[in-house]
Each structure stands twice: as C-alpha cells, then as structure tokens.
Amino acid sequence: MDIQKLVKPNIRSLRAYHAEEIPCKVKLDANESPYSGGRDEGSGSRVKKILQTLNRYPDPEAKALKKILAGTLGVKSENILHGNGSDELIYYLITTFGGPVLYPTPTFSMYGIIAQALDEKKIEIPLDKKFDLDIDKMLAAIKKHKPKLIFLSSPNNPTGNYFSSERISRIIKFTLSHNPYPLSLVVVDEAYQPFTGKSKFLPLVGKYKNLVIMRTLSKIGLAGLRLGFLIANAEVINEVNKVRLPFNVNALSQAIATEALKNKNQICSNIASIISERETLFRAMKTIGGITPYPSDANFILFKVNDADRVYGGLLKKGVLVRNLNSVVKGCLRVTVGTPEENKVFLKMLKQVL
C-alpha cells in the first residue's frame, strides 16, 4: 500500500510546518509578546459564564467581538471578517480568489505554504538591498503574471522594516486602474502594526476597493487565542465569508478577546514597553562587534552574524532560543524582544557565544 500515490502532487512535495517545541529557558523565537494579554478581572467571570454554555455552538458571526473591534479601528462590523488566526484568513483569501499569488521575499512563510497547499501558482519577487519593495520588478511581475492576490507584510517578517508607503500605494493604484478592473487584491498584512506609528493604509479601505488589511492579536499578547481579522470593502468581506467555516472562532476565544479589547490599557502599555525595550536592545546590539542588527518597526530584530548556525546552536546550549534564518536570509538570526531581563540574558549569552 502506498498512501503517497493517493496524495495530490502539490501536497506530496509540501513539508509540514516546522513547529516542534525546543526546550529552553528564554524563548525569543516566535515573535510572541512576553506579556499575556489575558486578564483575571472581567475575563474570569466571563469565562465562568461560557463554561456553563459550552454545550452550545459559538456565535458564528462573532458579533460582540466584531462590534468592539470595529469601534477600536473606526470601521463598521460589515468591513471585518474574523479568522482563527490570520493564517486561516490567508487560507480563505486564496480559496476565494485563487492565484497566482504574488509576494516579495523574504517574507512570512505562510503565503507560499498555503498557496502551494491550494495548488495555486506562487510569484516571488526579491526585496531590494534595503529590504524594501523592488517596485520596478514588482510592477513588471504584476503586469506579466496578473496575480489575483498580492501579500505585503508591512512591517515585514523577518526583516522587521516597514515598506515604503509610496511604493505600496503605487501597487494598489496600479492594480486598481488596470483594465479589467481591479487586476489584484492587495493584502497589507499589518501583524506588527501596533509596534510602529505608521499605519497609513487602514483609513484607505473606503477609498480603494482592492485593499485588504490583515491584523492579528497574536503579537500583542494573545497568540494562544488564535484570532486574526480582515478589514476590507464589504463586497470583499462577503465573498470571503462564503468559504469561512461556520464556527471558526471558538466561544472562549471570542469571550476573552472581547474582554481584552474592552480593557486595552494593559495591552497598550505592554506594547509601549516592548517598543522602548526594542530600542534599548537595538542600541546594545549595535555595540557588539561581529554582528549587524537591522533597524526594526516590529517586536523582533533581525541580525547578521559570521556563522549563523554556530551562533544559533551556541545560544541554544545556553538556554536562549532565537530563530535561525540562515536558509532564508543568509547569515541571519531573528530575536524577539522579550522582557528587560530576558533581553539582558540574551545579550550576555550572545557576547559569550561570539
């Protein structure tokens, strides 16, 4: 019996997402917040209430959650679609609109993995030397391949920088003014937007029909809930909503997220600490010989070393887990900003390993 023969060829060549748990003392590999956004007060009593109604399916439309998020973002509920993490929403977008799917590289790996899982063509355009969009190559590839979807992670994972707004705007306008109209949807993945002041694109959703914004609670202290959102034109939302599984976000996640968003002060102050700690960490890394840290608008820092595999292994031996990106961005590691104590341990161990 050969199960392989039954598997679709595009899945056969795919490898399962590498998410093994590596034991460590200081975990700085997954861009999680070091601070949990879950709270005892409020959510505690809400959770108790939910426990008594777990025999019922959750609200398929997540109305309470969407309402509070709409207020926070200054949009209408009809412009929001909720997902089990943004990963699920990437799945839904590609299921709804199909390929080709175009994105710059290096970037978030899920765009390519999900495009392949759904057997859609991938178009990858390398970033320029400053890790910004190579606008001429992007526009040429868009003209040639006519992608249905363009994914732009800004700030970008794993490089950490925000793409030039002017270049993103050119891509949106180019695909919008194309005949037939619009040529592509442009998905600006703002997973790391909370760590930068610069979100110019959310207010443009009303203006550009082909603009989709993606946000997530994963990087601001609630990765365990699995909640992501699309913000777009109601027509786009309605189409993607057709492929959404009816009960994609469970009752506990809905209730806890609603409570967390009602009391945003804690989340906001945690974000402010992470931003300030990122600057401290960056300055400290710049003084270390033999490494090059890249400026970041996110909650992590990409840095180049002489022997990435050795430094990665050396740090791990000392209990510090970072992300080894050597196969994606040659010679580079990515460290998530942790608590001040965690960052100190990281810096100390890094110096020892070097």
Ligand SMILES: *Cc1c(COP(=O)(O)O)cnc(C)c1O
């Ligand atoms: C972490 C990350 C996400 C978040 O995915 P979730 O499924 O919401 O946890 C989305 N986009 C980028 C670029 C990321 O780095």
